[in-house]
Each structure stands twice: as structure tokens, then as C-alpha cells.
Amino acid sequence: MRRVSNIALWTAFLAPVALLLVWSFAWRWPWPAPLPNRWRASAWTDLAATGGLGAAALRSLGIATTVAVVATGLGFVTSRSVAEARAREALQWLLHLPFALSPVVLGVGLEYSFLRAGLAGNLVGVALAQGILAYAYAVILLSGLWTARVGAFLEGAATLGATPRQAWTLVLLPLARPLLALCFVQTFLISWFDYALVLLIGGGRVATLTTSLYQFVQSGDLRLAAASALLLLLPPLVALVTQAQPRPDALAGEPDP
Amino acid sequence: MADPGMNPGLRVSGLDVSLGGRAILRDVDFAVDPHSTLAVIGPSGSGKTSLLRALAGLGGRANGAIEVDRRRVDALPAHRRGIVYLNQEPLLFPHLDVRGNIGFGLRLRHRSASRIAVVVDPLVAALGLQGLESRDPLTLSGGERQRVAFGRALAVDPAVLLLDEPFASLDPATRLSMQTLFRQVARDRGITALFVTHDLKECLRVGDQFAAIRDGRCRVYPGRAAFCADPANGVAAEIAFWSDAGTSLRRE
Numbered sequence: 001m002r003r004v005s006n007i008a009l010w011t012a013f014l015a016p017v018a019l020l021l022v023w024s025f026a027w028r029w030p031w032p033a034p035l036p037n038r039w040r041a042s043a044w045t046d047l048a049a050t051g052g053l054g055a056a057a058l059r060s061l062g063i064a065t066t067v068a069v070v071a072t073g074l075g076f077v078t079s080r081s082v083a084e085a086r087a088r089e090a091l092q093w094l095l096h097l098p099f100a101l102s103p104v105v106l107g108v109g110l111e112y113s114f115l116r117a118g119l120a121g122n123l124v125g126v127a128l129a130q131g132i133l134a135y136a137y138a139v140i141l142l143s144g145l146w147t148a149r150v151g152a153f154l155e156g157a158a159t160l161g162a163t164p165r166q167a168w169t170l171v172l173l174p175l176a177r178p179l180l181a182l183c184f185v186q187t188f189l190i191s192w193f194d195y196a197l198v199l200l201i202g203g204g205r206v207a208t209l210t211t212s213l214y215q216f217v218q219s220g221d222l223r224l225a226a227a228s229a230l231l232l233l234l235p236p237l238v239a240l241v242t243q244a245q246p247r248p249d250a251l252a253g254e255p256d257p
Numbered sequence: 258m259a260d261p262g263m264n265p266g267l268r269v270s271g272l273d274v275s276l277g278g279r280a281i282l283r284d285v286d287f288a289v290d291p292h293s294t295l296a297v298i299g300p301s302g303s304g305k306t307s308l309l310r311a312l313a314g315l316g317g318r319a320n321g322a323i324e325v326d327r328r329r330v331d332a333l334p335a336h337r338r339g340i341v342y343l344n345q346e347p348l349l350f351p352h353l354d355v356r357g358n359i360g361f362g363l364r365l366r367h368r369s370a371s372r373i374a375v376v377v378d379p380l381v382a383a384l385g386l387q388g389l390e391s392r393d394p395l396t397l398s399g400g401e402r403q404r405v406a407f408g409r410a411l412a413v414d415p416a417v418l419l420l421d422e423p424f425a426s427l428d429p430a431t432r433l434s435m436q437t438l439f440r441q442v443a444r445d446r447g448i449t450a451l452f453v454t455h456d457l458k459e460c461l462r463v464g465d466q467f468a469a470i471r472d473g474r475c476r477v478y479p480g481r482a483a484f485c486a487d488p489a490n491g492v493a494a495e496i497a498f499w500s501d502a503g504t505s506l507r508r509e
Contacts, residue, residue, distance in 0.1 A: 156348050
């Protein structure tokens with residue numbers, strides 16, 4: 001049963017990717033043929049020759065990395081305050097608002113203020129808007145770190161002689177590392193895949209990989225759209241494959257072997 | 258019982274402990290001789306853990322004097338008291354192997370790897386952890402984990418070691434062997450310790466001095482005989498139970 005569900009999961013995950021791959025190499029694909037009858041790599045060479053796409057990809061990478069670093073760092077620090085606050089539930093409810101609103105509503109809400117503050121139509125504004133969403137997510141995710149068990153680890157370290165700084169660097173950060181890595185990847189993806197905030201706050205003057213992809217889709221060139229969609233998938237795939245998996249048992253308890 | 262001519266390893270005077278505005282313990286007075294273990298018995302919720310946490314400087318409100326080797330420590334933060342607190346759960350650092358866990362306190366003190374090895378290697382041998390040095394703590398048994406935690410506490414040569422029912426979650430056989438190991442190591446290394454438990458037999462096995470916590474008060478006994486003679490500690494009831502059980506078995 002587990003094997004069947006694993007196969008189903010992998011199929012569900014890989015089938016769209018495989019379809020995009022086929023599309024990106026398809027030259028002639030008459031209906032109802034199951035596969036293209038002529039193959040070419042021209043979509044990829046065209047993509048490489050498309051002016052500005054490399055810059056858009058680098059821009060996406062830069063914005064997403066900045067958003068992930070800042071959101072994870074700030075989220076880590078502030079999640080403790082939220083987790084230990086008396087009004088913890090109210091604060092966590094508030095932090096869920098950016099998700100409830102969706103990026104489009106958030107973008108519309110921010111647009112006017114950002115225009116007035118000179119943040120619309122530039123990279124900083126786009127990163128800041130995405131950062132609001134990513135930061136809220138980071139705080140929610142990292143609030144789960146501040147359990148009584150982690151507190152007990154820190155207290156134990158203190159009685160062994162750890163200064164507050166040593167407790168942070170030698171106990172807390174290593175314990176939190178898997179969750180921080182997960183948070184970094186997730187917040188990176190929030191920014192990387194964002195389209196609405198780039199469009200609304202960037203106002204067409206900030207081109208990212210997602211906006212470029214949308215242009216290809218609008219132009220009706222499915223081969224180019226498929227190739228750029230695969231390009232869009234590349235960093236998240238690398239991040240998901242290489243990131244350290246959290247060890248929930250390390251924080252939840254010590255089971256008998 | 259503390260020798261009047263000897264400086265106590267740990268002296269507590271007029272200690273009141275409260276938690277969340279609620280008084281837990283009142284006017285606690287006792288002294289633990291150097292290299293001795295004060296075993297403190299008390300039912301669950303009597304304030305045993307609160308007492309240890311107050312001594313270690315781990316939260317709760319504590320008023321009163323705490324002296325370690327004649328030095329007042331009650332105003333100091335936990336990391337400067339020289340008092341190590343051993344939790345009921347071993348709480349080994351999952352990112353360090355067994356050797357790393359035992360040497361953790363020495364690493365905090367910026368000891369070199371060779372100096373850490375000088376301390377850790379004999380501890381590994383004394384605690385029967387040979388061959389497990391590179392193991393992930395999560396792969397150890399409950400008894401092994403507790404031995405590693407004990408070694409980690411001993412490695413920093415604490416002025417006072419506080420043990421909060423450290424063997425409570427172990428099976429009876431492992432628990433007995435850990436109690437024996439504790440006695441042996443505590444004697445060999447001259448440990449000054451305060452060991453709280455709700456288990457009468459454990460209390461009698463590990464203690465050199467004895468106290469009981471009841472109704473927010475900590476009563477210290479002048480010796481083992483006085484502790485056993487107090488009906489409130491249940492020693493007489495325990496003896497009567499086993500005596501009856503023995504009689505029944507002989508009849509059968």
C-alpha cells in the first residue's frame with residue numbers, strides 16, 4: 001500500500017515536469033498523437049537568445065535570496081517573542097492575515113502606500129512586499145521551535161556554564177538548523193514563484209522570471225513557455241533536494257532505539 | 258548530618274520559593290556536606306523540582322541565601338553558580354555525538370581538544386560507555402542516555418550536582434544499576450549532590466543525608482535512622498508490607 005502511494009506521489013509530482021520537458025523539445029505535435037513526431041531543442045536556444053531573460057532570472061534569484069535571508073533571520077528572532085507573548089493566539093491570527101488576503105489583495109492594499117513612499121516600480125519595493133508575506137510565514141513556521149523542550153535544552157546548557165550567547169550559538173542554532181533551512185527554502189519559494197506582487201508593486205518595470213514566463217504564455221508559444229517554466233522549477237528543485245531534512249524526533253523527544 | 262566543623266558544600270538558609278505568585282516552599286534550611294548526597298523524598302507536586310530549579314537559578318521566584326562552598330550564589334545567573342542540574346529526561350544534544358555531549362561543558366570553557374580528551378576518556382570508561390563515543394544520542398538506550406547526561410554533568414567538575422529524579426523513566430533493572438553507578442562515581446569523585454526522588458528505596462540507596470518535602474516544608478533528618486523512624490516517610494509501612502509478603506510466601 002505504501003509502495004503504491006509512493007508511486008502515486010512521485011507520478012503526481014513528476015508527470016507535469018515530464019510534460020513540460022516534452023513540450024520544450026517538441027517541434028511538431030499533431031493532435032491526437034501521444035508524443036511529438038518531430039523533436040528540436042530550438043525552444044532552449046531561442047530562450048537563451050531572448051534578450052533580458054538571463055537578467056530576469058538573476059533578478060528573481062537576487063530578490064528571492066534577499067527575501068529568504070531577511071524573513072528567516074527576522075522571523076527567527078521575533079518568533080520567540082510571539083511564542084512567549086501573552087497574546088500569542090491573537091498575534092498568530094494576525095500573522096495569518098497576509099495568507100488570507102492572498103498576494104493580489106495584499107498587493108492592491110500596499111500599492112498606494114508604496115507609490116507614495118517611492119517604493120513602487122523598483123526592486124526594493126517588490127522585495128519588501130514579498131518580504132511581508134514571507135516574514136509572516138517565517139514567524140508562524142518558527143514559532144513552533146520555542147517549545148518547553150528547547151527551553152529545557154537551553155537551561156541545561158546554562159547550568160553547564162553556557163553564557164546566553166553560547167547557549168544561542170552552540171545549542172539553539174544547531175537545534176534550529178533544520179527548521180531554519182526549511183524556512184529559508186519556503187520563503188525563497190514564496191518570492192521565487194510570486195507573480196502578483198511583482199506585477200502590482202513592480203508596475204511592469206521589474207521583470208522577473210515569472211513575469212517573463214507569463215509573457216511567453218500570453219504570446220502563445222507553448223515551447224518557450226515550457227522551457228522557461230522548467231527554468232523556473234530549477235532552483236526550487238535544487239533547494240528541495242539538497243536541503244537538510246528536519247529531524248522531528250530531535251526536538252520532540254528521545255525514542256527508545 | 259553536617260559536621261559543625263566542616264564547611265558545607267551547599268548551604269540553603271531561609272529559602273522561600275514561589276511560582277506564578279503561588280508559594281511552593283517556605284523557609285527551607287539545609288546543608289549538604291562536601292562529597293555527600295542529600296536525598297530528598299517527596300510526593301509528586303510537592304515542590305522537589307521547584308527547589309532544584311531555584312537552587313540552579315532556573316526561574317521561579319526564590320528568596321533566601323544559597324551558598325556553594327561558602328560563596329553566595331543566589332544573585333548569580335545559572336551559568337555562574339557552579340551548580341549543574343540533571344533533568345529527569347537526559348536531554349542530550351542531538352547535534353553532538355556521545356563524546357561531544359560529554360565534553361560540551363569543557364568546550365564552553367574553551368578547553369583544547371587534548372584537554373577535553375583527558376577529562377572525557379576516563380569518564381567514558383567509568384560510566385561504561387566505551388564503544389559508544391561516536392554514537393548519535395538518539396540511537397542509545399534510556400540507561401545509556403542517562404549515563405551520557407551524567408558524564409556531561411561530571412565533566413565540568415560541578416561544585417554541586419542537582420539530580421531531578423534522573424532514573425524515574427528507566428526500567429527497574431536499569432534503574433538499580435544506575436543507582437549503584439551513581440553511588441560509586443559520586444564516592445570516587447567526591448561529588449556534592451542533591452538527589453530528589455519520590456521512590457523510597459532509591460532515596461535510601463543514593464543518600465548519605467536525608468530530607469523530606471511535605472506541605473511546602475523541607476524537613477532534614479539528623480541521620481538515616483531518624484529518617485526511617487518517621488512514619489510519614491513510609492519506611493515502616495514498606496517493611497511491614499514486605500514482611501507480610503514474606504510470611505504469605507512461606508505459608509504457600
